[in-house]
Amino acid sequence: MSLRTKPRHRYLALKIESNKTFDKRTLLNKIWNSLTRLYGEYGASKANLVLIDYKPEEGFAILRCNNNGILMVRAAIAIITQIMEAQVAIHVLAISGTIKALRRKLSQTQNV
Amino acid sequence: MKRKFVDLNLQLPIHDLDKTRKMLEKAHELGYDLVAANLSPDTDDGTITYIKKLCASIGIDFATRVELIPKTRHELLGHLRRLRRKFEVVSVTCVSKVVARQAAKDRRVDLLFFPRLDSRKRFFDSQEAELASNALASLEIRIKPLLLSNGVQRTRLLSYLRKEAVVALNYGVPIVISSEASETWHMRKPRELAVLATLFDLDFPTGLDAVSKFPLSTVKRNREKLKSNFIAPGIRLVKRGKNCH
Numbered sequence: 001m002s003l004r005t006k007p008r009h010r011y012l013a014l015k016i017e018s019n020k021t022f023d024k025r026t027l028l029n030k031i032w033n034s035l036t037r038l039y040g041e042y043g044a045s046k047a048n049l050v051l052i053d054y055k056p057e058e059g060f061a062i063l064r065c066n067n068n069g070i071l072m073v074r075a076a077i078a079i080i081t082q083i084m085e086a087q088v089a090i091h092v093l094a095i096s097g098t099i100k101a102l103r104r105k106l107s108q109t110q111n112v
Numbered sequence: 113m114k115r116k117f118v119d120l121n122l123q124l125p126i127h128d129l130d131k132t133r134k135m136l137e138k139a140h141e142l143g144y145d146l147v148a149a150n151l152s153p154d155t156d157d158g159t160i161t162y163i164k165k166l167c168a169s170i171g172i173d174f175a176t177r178v179e180l181i182p183k184t185r186h187e188l189l190g191h192l193r194r195l196r197r198k199f200e201v202v203s204v205t206c207v208s209k210v211v212a213r214q215a216a217k218d219r220r221v222d223l224l225f226f227p228r229l230d231s232r233k234r235f236f237d238s239q240e241a242e243l244a245s246n247a248l249a250s251l252e253i254r255i256k257p258l259l260l261s262n263g264v265q266r267t268r269l270l271s272y273l274r275k276e277a278v279v280a281l282n283y284g285v286p287i288v289i290s291s292e293a294s295e296t297w298h299m300r301k302p303r304e305l306a307v308l309a310t311l312f313d314l315d316f317p318t319g320l321d322a323v324s325k326f327p328l329s330t331v332k333r334n335r336e337k338l339k340s341n342f343i344a345p346g347i348r349l350v351k352r353g354k355n356c357h
Contacts, residue, residue, distance in 0.1 A: 017297075037262070038311065071310050078304040081259050087297040091142070092304065 008067035011052065011102045013093040014077065016059040020086040024054045027061065030083045035076040047073050052099065062102065070095070115320065116145040117302035118327035120177060120201055120223070121254060121290035124149040126159060133166060138296045140172045143303075146331060148177040148201050153191070175331050177201035179225075185214045196220045200334045203252060209235050216243035222330050223252040223288060226276070229268055236276045241283035248333075250326055251280045253312075255305055256292035273312035281318075286326035289319065 016027070028051045035044040047069035053062040065073045077090050094109065096102035119139060124132045126149070139147050149163065160176055167174035178199040182188035188204065188211055196202060203223035206212035212235035215221045224244060226234045236251060244251070253273060261269055280287050289309055293299040300308070306319030314322065336342055341349040 071307055071316065074304065074307040075311055078300055078308050079259060081297065087295075089297050089299065091301055 007048070008097070009048075009064050010067050010070045010095055010097060011099050012063045012065070012070075012073070012077075012095050013102055013106055014061040014063060015091045015093050016061060016088065017091070018059070018083065018086050018088040020084065021056040021059075022083055023056065024051060026083060027051070027054065030080060031063070031073075031076060034080050035072065038076050038079065039072050043072060047076075049073060062099070064099075067097075115324045116328055117143055117324050118146045118148075118331065119144050119291050119293075119299075119302070119305075119323070120148040120175070120288055120327045120330070121203070121252070121292045122147050122149045123292060123294035124163070125294070126151070126155070126163065129162075129166075132163070133170075135293070135296055135299070136167055136170050136172060138299050140170050142299060142301045144172060146173040146175060146328065148175040148327075148331070150177050150179050150203075151199070153178055153195055153198075175200040175335075177203060179203045179205060181205040181207060182211055183207065185210050188214055188218075192218060192220045197338065200331060200338065206235055207233075212236075212240055213243065216240050216249055217247050218249075219247045221247070221249050222334065224249050225252040225254065226272075229265065229272070231272065234272050234276070236279060238279055238283065241279045241285050244285045245283045250286040250288045250330060251276060252288050252290060253277075253309075253322070254290055254292040255300065255308055256294075256298050258308060258311070259298060270312055277312050277314055281314075286329075287314065287318070287322045288327045288330070289322040290327075 032049065035047055046066060048066040050064045051061060052064050074092060080088055080090055082088055094102055094105040096105055122135060122139065124135055126132055164174050176199045178195055180188060180191045180202065182191055201222050202220060203225055204215040204221050205225045205227055206215055215224055226236050228234060257269060258266065277287060289305050291299055291305065302323040305323050306316055309319030309322060310316060343349055
């Protein structure tokens with residue numbers, strides 16, 4: 001029996017609701033800050049967070065994180081209420097193991 | 113079977129019908145099947161009917177809820193006598209130990225809420241939990257204070273919630289998670305509320321039950337009780353008149 005050493009990823013599609021738009025760095029910093037405040041630097045380091053895609057005008061983003069840290073990342077995202085003093089609510093639209101499956105899921109939900 | 117999700121505490125601004133509609137539409141969009149709005153005890157039937165119709169047009173079920181904040185045991189009993197049959201969900205905010213104990217043992221109370229951020233004024237201990245489990249009351253945990261606090265305040269709140277959640281689970285007291293949202297910014301998807309419950313050490317499936325199974329059973333039980341043919345749990349009046357043999 002071989003041990004699986006390659007980390008499993010999860011891709012999250014996010015809907016960012018706000019009256020303002022933010023650049024990529026501001027959004028990612030906010031999520032990192034939230035993650036660090038909730039779980040500390042040690043906990044946040046396990047999440048392995050990467051922003052894959054971001055469309056500020058549409059309020060849409062795709063994040064990648066470690067499968068083990070998925071609950072931490074979701075909690076850190078859900079608890080965000082403000083970015084740069086603007087009211088914000090970030091909702092997870094879909095979660096998947098591959099980016100291809102995530103896009104398929106998203107297109108299915110849009111067709112319904 | 114698909115889970116039905118419930119938010120038992122929406123703070124609808126019923127004087128502002130446009131905003132009320134927006135919040136209800138948002139709740140539907142986020143995936144809720146049933147919402148309960150906190151209404152004042154003297155809300156007239158016309159307003160309740162209007163909100164119910166509005167919810168029906170949006171495609172969401174609506175339950176009436178009242179929040180009691182009594183200072184004494186007698187005040188609580190008076191409120192319950194007057195309001196229990198008018199509202200589908202009754203929540204009691206426990207501001208003193210006497211009120212907390214009476215609310216926990218009274219079968220007319222559905223939800224117990226502990227608001228104070230002071231360990232000596234949070235009364236959900238093992239005795240309270242034992243009384244609540246016998247009376248079928250649930251522990252209500254609101255997410256809005258968690259969203260709006262930060263730093264030490266949030267840390268303390270999480271610490272209290274963690275202790276209370278353990279006591280509730282040990283005594284079989286259902287935990288109900290509600291948003292207490294007064295604006296759409298504070299509304300979160302049911303699964304997001306369940307994820308936030310992991311912050312006070314509930315596992316994700318228990319968190320999901322806290323936004324679906326437990327609140328739904330509370331509303332179902334109360335709706336059954338409020339029907340005119342209800343006599344006692346399991347006993348219903350099926351026929352009335354002279355020819356009942």
